[in-house]
Amino acid sequence: MKIVFDGRFCDSGYAQDNAAMPGRMEAAVSGLEAWTHLAPVAATHEQLSLVHDPVYVQQIAQDPPRFSMACLAAGGAILAAQQSYGGEPTFACVRPPGHHASRSEAWGHCTFNNIAVALFVLRAEKRIENAFVIDIDAHTGDGTRKLLASWPQTEVFNPFAASAKEYLELVEAHLVALPPTDIIAVSAGFDAYLHDVGHKLATADFERLGTLIRRASERLCRGRRFAVLEGGYYLKDLGVNIRAFCKGFAG
Ligand SMILES: [Zn+2]
Numbered sequence: 699m700k701i702v703f704d705g706r707f708c709d710s711g712y713a714q715d716n717a718a719m720p721g722r723m724e725a726a727v728s729g730l731e732a733w734t735h736l737a738p739v740a741a742t743h744e745q746l747s748l749v750h751d752p753v754y755v756q757q758i759a760q761d762p763p764r765f766s767m768a769c770l771a772a773g774g775a776i777l778a779a780q781q782s783y784g785g786e787p788t789f790a791c792v793r794p795p796g797h798h799a800s801r802s803e804a805w806g807h808c809t810f811n812n813i814a815v816a817l818f819v820l821r822a823e824k825r826i827e828n829a830f831v832i833d834i835d836a837h838t839g840d841g842t843r844k845l846l847a848s849w850p851q852t853e854v855f856n857p858f859a860a861s862a863k864e865y866l867e868l869v870e871a872h873l874v875a876l877p878p879t880d881i882i883a884v885s886a887g888f889d890a891y892l893h894d895v896g897h898k899l900a901t902a903d904f905e906r907l908g909t910l911i912r913r914a915s916e917r918l919c920r921g922r923r924f925a926v927l928e929g930g931y932y933l934k935d936l937g938v939n940i941r942a943f944c945k946g947f948a949g
Contacts, residue, residue, distance in 0.1 A: 699948035700781050701733045702774045702790040712767040716931050717793050717807035725933040727791050729941030733948070736781070738792070741772035746810055748818040749845055751802040758809060768794055768809035775812035775926045776819050782924035783825050783881065787912070789944050795928040797839035797885045806837065812926050813883050814845040821849075826880035828852045830918075832869070834907055835887020835928040836896030842885060851879070862903050865890075869907060873914040881922040882915045884947075888930030888939045901935065901942045908946025916949075923947065 710720040746755050746769070759765045771792040778790035796812035798805050813831060820826045828851040833839035843854045855872060859865040888904065890896030899907075915923035925947060930936050 699733050699944065700786050700788045701727075701730045701735045702738050702778050702788060702792065703727050703730070703735050704737045704770060704774070706770060707767070707791070707793055709767070712763040713794065713807070715807040717795055717929065719931070719933075721933055722931070722936070723791070723793060725936045726927060726930065726940055728937035730789070730791065730944065733944070736777060738770060738774035738777045738790070740766065740769035741776055741810070741815060745776065745815060745819050746772060748822055749801070749811055749814045754802040764809060771796065772810045772812045772815045775816035778924040778926060779816035779820050779881070779883070782922050783820060785921065787921065787948060788924045789886070789940070789947065790924065790926045791940070792927055795887070796841070796926070797833060797835060797887075797928050798837070798841045800841040800844040804841065807929075808841065811841050811845055813885055814842055816924070816926070817846070817881070817883060820881065828879055829881050829883055830876060830879040831855065831883045831885060832857070832911060833885035833887070833928070834890065835885055836890040836894070836898075837887070837929065839885050862899050865898065866903060866906055866910070870910055873910055876914060876918060878918050881919055882911060884911060884923070884925035885928045886925040886943060887928035888936055891930070891932055891935065891939055893935065894930065894932040901939050904939050905942040905946040908943040912947050912949050
């Protein structure tokens with residue numbers, strides 16, 4: 699298990715939104731010292747253009763602080779995907795998040811779709827032909843859905859349920875029935891937490907999710923799995939929740 703992180707993600711000046719809030723990345727990474735950290739390199743225009751309209755990429759480039767941070771986040775997801783393809787499960791602790799970004803627009807604190815960029819890079823490198831994405835953020839990964847909609851045998855799964863118990867049952871049932879895939883990617887949001895906007899999952903539930911996803915990847919795709927941070931705004935417990943997820947995910 700590896701962690702992709704860079705101290706530059708702690709710079710909160712790139713935007714004025716909840717994902718950019720000061721102290722958020724310090725909190726996110728606070729429980730992850732036990733694992734080896736890798737520093738990402740920024741995604742290139744060419745890599746971003748596998749997913750995004752080059753005009754949109756140019757438009758974001760007009761805002762250098764936001765552009766550099768978003769390129770570094772997408773580069774972090776790419777590194778995590780490449781590590782996981784090579785047999786090392788990896789969590790990319792990055793911002794801005796990406797799952798609300800589609801080809802030419804983004805909302806909800808997102809800029810580039812980090813997960814989609816990473817998967818399209820692996821496909822361009824001819825390493826994968828399909829993928830399964832599970833989005834455990836409290837919000838639907840509408841951007842990821844749009845971007846992967848025309849990719850054959852590739853699914854974006856957003857579980858929704860009334861209670862934590864039903865949520866975990868739904869995820870387990872879905873994963874058990876999943877057909878073989880080349881890689882499993884997780885849009886790992888932590889805002890479904892009890893004290894965050896989703897008001898549902900406890901810390902132990904995040905560990906259980908990590909475990910269920912790890913087992914599915916071991917069964918279906920030789921353990922190839924990576925996760926990329928999306929939302930999560932209750933800073934007091936963000937670190938313990940991410941650590942709990944990673945504990946289950948790492949195995
Ligand atoms: Zn969210």
